[in-house]
Amino acid sequence: MSDQHKPAPAPPDARDLRADCERCFALCCVAPAFKASADFAIDKPAGRACPNLRSDFRCGIHSDLGKRGFTGCTVFDCLGAGQKVSQITYGGRDWRREPGTAQQMFDVFAVMRHLHELLRYLTEALSLRPAREVHGEVEELLTTIDGLTRGAPAAVLEVDVAGLRRTTGEVLRRVSELVRAGVPRRGKERRGADLIGAKLRKADLRGADLRSAYLIGADLRGADLRKADLIGADFRGADLRGADLTGSIFLVQAQLDAARGDANTKIPPALSRPAHWR
Template identity: 50%
Template sequence: MIHMYEDRRNKELRIDCKKCFGLCCVALYFSASEGFPTNKSAGKPCINLQSDFKCSVHKNLRKKGLKGCTAYHCFGAGQKVSQVTYSGYDWRKNPETAKQMFGVFLVMRQLHEMIWYLSEAFNLQTDHHVKENISLILDNTEQLTHLGADSLLELNLEAHRIKVNVLLKDTSEMIRSKAHKRKNTLSANQNTNSHRLDYFGADLRKTNLRGADLRGACLIAANLRGVDLSGADLIGADLRDTDLSGANLTNSIFVTQAQLNTAKGDSNTKLPRILVRPAYWLK
């Protein structure tokens, strides 16, 4: 079963733009100040989206400063909606479905993100009872992704997310506790159990962040060069322009490709096995 969930993350939750109808380029709101081509309202196609749903500037996104585009990750929701929910019928040929399809995409993206985190939690969890509960909600979440468009739009995502978060938090606490036991000496005036949220521009090179609770933390432009983040929970952490050069994220938990795509790193940055080193990182 471990392999099944790992295969799911490697295949179904990987983006495949060739099978998508450019949904992220249409359904989302864009802000030029956040690294997108221009200000764009949700439901309006990006100026660079071509008739075949390909991006006309995809190969030069970073050169053009379009960091928002390179950072976004749909966890495979785009191709799922395009090829499964709508059976390959795109919104251009069927404009009457466009608004609904864009709404479904936003729901599917959240479900796929939950599956990503739950799959990792299942692999990490050692408590049999908790592991069984994770498996049950994982299968339930997967079943939800196969609902029809109308049913997807009627889902109570918030209620489902609450159930998911309980299991993710339980797994996080288990992993971080183990990390603390392996190395419990803290830097002066630093307690990794405390849940500080703002590390904007902070120099954390001498801070012990093993097993740190960095959920939702603002790490924008923070210096983590050479820092060991083993067992640290990075779910929802903002890593824009965070310097991860030489940092060890091998055993960090709940890290996503989208987070890495916004950060800085180099060939010495150690990553979780399932994630890919961004091509623009320093060699």
């Protein structure tokens, strides 16, 4: 069969791009370092298990994380990297039973988290019809990166993450432009803007570029964020009550989990309304 007649590769299953803690060896509770802050109650060096981690890889204070000062844990999503490393890269061999693999496993997890983040955004890009003229490039990147996630540990550690992020970022930028081009009088370009605590109640942000914008504690009640590019935007503590995020692009669950909202907040159908929203 010639290349031009080969069927397009299927994007990763959405379920594989969300954390499944039951199939992971609690890598996020061990591999990264924590600094005592508003998000974490303690200092924890990289590679050392959180003192709240039990022998069965479950969190001993899971139901009280927020009250105990670990809000960072409640909003973290490895995007499926944890179970990929635990069950596929290492075939179900955990770092406690085989301590000789521990440091390598933690290093692989850090790389895999980046790769799964790229897969998450590319999978969404492939579903955006206004960007179909670049879907060929999106599919090629998806195939390449998905293949890299299935390599042996040593191969994963050799991945040029920075290069892949640059290449993928450029393709996603073009996807964003194509999607937002159809928005009349679209919002300002605020990529990377410092909007911490900004008063944006009922602001018209349709089609705005809010990539990597700092929206910590911002008042976005009733704001119109339809088709806004929200990739990497920091919504910690942002007030999204009554906001409309319909059709916003590159918004992930962790961003919603970090914000405040209510029953009137409109969110993309692929995401879930956080349990703490009232």
